[in-house]
Amino acid sequence: MTGKERTRIVIVGAGFGGLFAARGLRHADARITLVDQHNYHLFQPLLYQVATAGLAPSDIAWPIRGILSRQKNVTVLLDRVSGVDTTSREVVTHERRIPYDYLVLATGARHAYFGHDDWEPHAPGLKSIDDATSIRRRVLMAFERAEMTDDEELKASLLNFVIVGAGPTGVELAGTIAELARRTLAADFRRIDSRSARIILVEAGPRVLPAFSEKLSGYARRALHKLGVEVLLGRAVTHCDADGVVVGDQHIPAATVLWAAGVAASPAGTWVGAETDRAGRVRVNVDLSVNKLPNVFIVGDAAAVKDKDGVPVPGIAPAAKQQGRYVASVIMARLENKAAPAPFRYRHAGNLATIGRKSAVIEFPFLRLSGFLAWWVWGIAHIYFLIGVRSPMTVAINWFWQYVTYGRGARLITGERK
Ligand SMILES: Cc1cc2nc3c(=O)[nH]c(=O)nc-3n(C[C@H](O)[C@H](O)[C@H](O)COP(=O)(O)OP(=O)(O)OC[C@H]3O[C@@H](n4cnc5c(N)ncnc54)[C@H](O)[C@@H]3O)c2cc1C
Numbered sequence: 438m439t440g441k442e443r444t445r446i447v448i449v450g451a452g453f454g455g456l457f458a459a460r461g462l463r464h465a466d467a468r469i470t471l472v473d474q475h476n477y478h479l480f481q482p483l484l485y486q487v488a489t490a491g492l493a494p495s496d497i498a499w500p501i502r503g504i505l506s507r508q509k510n511v512t513v514l515l516d517r518v519s520g521v522d523t524t525s526r527e528v529v530t531h532e533r534r535i536p537y538d539y540l541v542l543a544t545g546a547r548h549a550y551f552g553h554d555d556w557e558p559h560a561p562g563l564k565s566i567d568d569a570t571s572i573r574r575r576v577l578m579a580f581e582r583a584e585m586t587d588d589e590e591l592k593a594s595l596l597n598f599v600i601v602g603a604g605p606t607g608v609e610l611a612g613t614i615a616e617l618a619r620r621t622l623a624a625d626f627r628r629i630d631s632r633s634a635r636i637i638l639v640e641a642g643p644r645v646l647p648a649f650s651e652k653l654s655g656y657a658r659r660a661l662h663k664l665g666v667e668v669l670l671g672r673a674v675t676h677c678d679a680d681g682v683v684v685g686d687q688h689i690p691a692a693t694v695l696w697a698a699g700v701a702a703s704p705a706g707t708w709v710g711a712e713t714d715r716a717g718r719v720r721v722n723v724d725l726s727v728n729k730l731p732n733v734f735i736v737g738d739a740a741a742v743k744d745k746d747g748v749p750v751p752g753i754a755p756a757a758k759q760q761g762r763y764v765a766s767v768i769m770a771r772l773e774n775k776a777a778p779a780p781f782r783y784r785h786a787g788n789l790a791t792i793g794r795k796s797a798v799i800e801f802p803f804l805r806l807s808g809f810l811a812w813w814v815w816g817i818a819h820i821y822f823l824i825g826v827r828s829p830m831t832v833a834i835n836w837f838w839q840y841v842t843y844g845r846g847a848r849l850i851t852g853e854r855k
Pocket of ligand 1: 736
């Protein structure tokens with residue numbers, strides 16, 4: 438074994454950032470260890486479809502080992518990282534210590550409840566497959582329990598669905614739950630009319646989809662209204678418990694409250710003792726390395742990166758992929774004793790969000806679209822995103838079949854009922 442071959446690269450997290458870093462290092466003469474707490478790579482943009490019984494978990498998550506089986510310089514470890522010893526250069530898990538020469542932390546983000554962590558059991562967020570199947574269970578069980586009860590007050594609370602936060606995830610959840618209630622389930626119950634369900638989207642800011650232009654945001658609001666979603670704008674949730682939420686001075690009884698209002702970075706910054714922003718993202722150098730730790734890089738949702746105009750790079754999949762690829766190029770250059778690549782530059786491809794099955798809003802630098810055509814562009818763009826992770830054709834056929842049939846197979850209540 439040569440000295441070069443013994444170079445150890447550890448990547449923590451097999452999300453978009455970590456996976457694209459590993460892929461970018463496919464020709465590296467090094468030993469790469471990719472550690473993730475799950476054995477799958479998750480396509481988070483479609484999690485809301487699992488949560489609303491449109492797709493099954495296996496449609497949007499794939500074993501990491503399978504994805505990387507042909508890349509012989511990578512070893513995949515299923516383990517949960519609890520820290521990093523930057524002095525001895527080791528990644529620490531409960532089971533082992535993994536030595537590194539280069540470290541890439543790509544551990545993403547999680548939900549944030551703005552100081553109200555006690556709300557989490559009542560208002561779960563959507564981040565993992567477990568979150569999605571647990572939300573699916575809650576939503577479907579609410580209809581089942583409403584069908585069983587004779588208590589009208591309880592029935593009303595069971596048929597109220599509150600979604601907090603009107604970014605893309607909140608809008609997508611609200612639109613899809615409305616369609617579930619108004620269309621998919623409409624013929625299935627005898628004692629309740631599922632179409633009478635109230636779907637309430639609460640947003641503290643002045644408009645839905647704030648990252649989009651005012652025009653598209655207005656379109657999205659009207660499209661939600663058409664689907665029967667009540668949109669409450671400029672109103673923050675001030676309390677949340679098992680009975681529902683308080684919005685301003687109004688109590689809304691609801692058995693199902695879903696949280697799509699905020700994210701905080703994973704603790705990667707704490708592990709390496711780095712300076713972070715308010716959301717816990719590490720303020721990285723222009724080559725995405727950590728200050729004073731030139732061999733440690735942070736990519737994706739865990740990093741606070743600015744674009745060339747000083748605007749923060751958004752926490753979205755294309756940004757994580759670009760950063761993963763970029764860090765791979767920096768490490769490759771060092772391994773091969775070549776000049777360092779130019780500082781990282783983010784290329785924004787655009788913003789996309791769907792509102793139910795037939796409508797979407799799209800904002801590319803050169804094009805703005807809304808409606809059914811936008812929905813098709815959204816579908817094609819998501820399949821394109823997958824290239825490099827999985828066979829896009831297999832996924833396309835699967836998704837569109839589920840869409841046409843209203844995903845009847847995914848409407849299963851699994852796990853412990855609550
Ligand atoms: C519901 C939802 C919808 C979204 N929709 C869109 C969209 O439509 N378009 C878009 O571009 N972006 C969307 N995003 C954002 C996008 O998914 C993220 O920006 C992207 O996944 C970030 O990539 P990442 O690699 O930084 O982190 P992630 O993809 O989150 O990956 C982090 C990985 O690290 C692992 N990990 C975390 N902690 C540990 C630990 N301690 N030990 C071991 N492993 C660990 C996790 O298991 C995970 O595999 C969405 C996100 C969510 C949650």
